[in-house]
Amino acid sequence: MKRFMSIAMASAMAMTLFAGCGSTASEGTDAAAGTDTTATADTAAEGTDATAEGTAAAGESAAGGVFKIGGIGPTTGGAAVYGMAVQNAAQLAVDEINAAGGIGGYQIEFKFEDDENDPEKSVNAYNTLKDWDMQILMGTVTSGCCVAVVEKTSADNMFQLTPSGSSIEAIKYDNAFRVCFSDPNQGMASAKYIGDNAVATKVAVIYDSSDIYSSGIYQKFVTESASQPFEIVSAEAFTADSKTDFSVQLQKAKDSGADLVFLPIYYTEASLILSQAATMNYSPIFFGCDGLDGILDVENFDTSLAEGVMLLTPFAADAQDELTQNFVTTFKEKFGDTPNQFAADAYDAIYAIKAAAEKAGLTPDMDASAICDAMKTAMTQITLDGLTGVGMTWDASGEPNKAPKAVKIENGVYVAM
């Protein structure tokens, strides 16, 4: 036994040593990338098509005649699917803008750094981009990293636009804006959508009172519902400690005659609610926010239970408008898969930066701080018709104003409404 223990201890120590080596090595690489001064080489290594390289080279030769926009997000690790989508879509938007003449006649150079969805690595990535003389930051992709990076951008007075960082703290300073709705604002958007489209007249809510995401949405939903033509007939909570049995909450919703049940929760609990509602013969419309996204991917889940479920989402790839169709086709051609909402957010983010930069009359010879001051005002003056909303505007707090969009699950896939 003792010998076993000592072997175990020894191997544990050895593991720690190796782990130490690993991180040192990767930091080394980061530093190397940071000190790399030739932007051309950087872009050549990252860029996927000839135009990007050509542009970069041209920009370099014009000495200061190019805007440097940086991006940060996870392109490896568990959240890589989000980071890759943002990187690809942003590059797509940049290439389009460059091909059409750039921002006010100046070309854009775009560089994306991986943060592995780790706040510390995200800050490192930000420093790397700063060494590259980034002027505007489009990022970060995930909320946790964004909260860390916004502290740095605020201190540096660097303009930051996050495509998808949805937590309140992600844009708590005046230099930071976002394209997506904040978590609690999804409650407002949901209430608006249900009211504007007359989806239901009697609404029940089941929310997780022990979770800030869920209770935040719930509170905004209640506030907004006061001015909407529907009535909340039942609002029942559950907590992290009792989230297996939802019979009471469903029974109350049913007894109160609700024709829509709003679920501002994550899909794990929602899948249980759907199956318990089915055993109770209760079939209202279920309406959720982005937390429900993923319910169709629950392994072994009977997707027929989710039939008719509605979901607030900024983007549906099968929407019929021309902008979406063009974007989806080009994205598929270039990257081989259907773009998700993160891709759409990133695409809109780049175009929002373009619109605001042109409004402010930016030139590439301005430093990041001057650009930031100009952009802060310009962002509140632009109106953008993007993939995630028509007539999008921003207020000084950095929150977007746009009409909410929803999808419905039909035959196991999302269908635009």
Next chain:
Amino acid sequence: MSFISYLINGISLGSVYAIIALGYTMVYGIAKMLNFAHGDVIMVGAFIVFTIVSTLSLPPVLGIATAIIVCTVFGITIERVAYKPLRNAASPLAVLITAIGVSYLLQNLALLIFGANTKSFTSVVAVKPLKFADGNMVISGETIVTIVVGIIVMILLTLFINKTKAGQAMLAVSEDKGAASLMGINVNKTIALTFAIGSALAAVAGVLLCSAYPSLTPYTGAMPGIKAFVAAVFGGIGSVPGAMIGGILLGIIEILGKAYISSQMADAIVFAVLIIVLLVKPTGILGKKIQEKV
């Protein structure tokens, strides 16, 4: 009308707590230790059934049998590796802390092997639900099976403990380990047997829990495990019928508290009731007061 629905829902939830509490109380009653990893053995059992039935598409009977065998072996191994060396440790806290450690170990192993993604469990219960009042009141097949299995297990356990030699040995060990070994009882084997039975029960409970509430993650067993522990204390820990009654009562209190007082406060109500019961009757509903002989 809706009261009866709530009552039925309470019994459904309570029957699941009861079947988990049976395993808890069994191990506590004999080995006098709280096996906090019990809830996670339940999760392991559920994952085994999930893998065999849903991933490999083999018959549920095979899945349940495998889960029972694997969990039994698991239980014996855990006892042998993590609890037995500490049985005579100076502080009884040591083994409690190890049990918490085993609990986290199992959760994280499951996280490593199966990932954090929620899996939807296909019910292995083929019994048709009972419907009353035009389908407005439904007793699900899972509830019926859980209650029936719970009662059968309760009777079998009582018979086993009172009528067989091994059961008598368990009683002797629970009363006094030292004296039992002097009387020629193999204490180690007896405790190992207790864990084997407890873990086999956990496998059964896992299948029933996930059939009734079909969502499976590495943390599935943790919270029901703790609630079932409360149920076992409520009914009188160590008492087999007490676990059954405690479980069902706990389920009913939780559901009625949610329905008539506040859905946010459900757990606070459950634990308040527990405190009151223990203040009035410290040994729980069916718990026996053991006289300490001086």
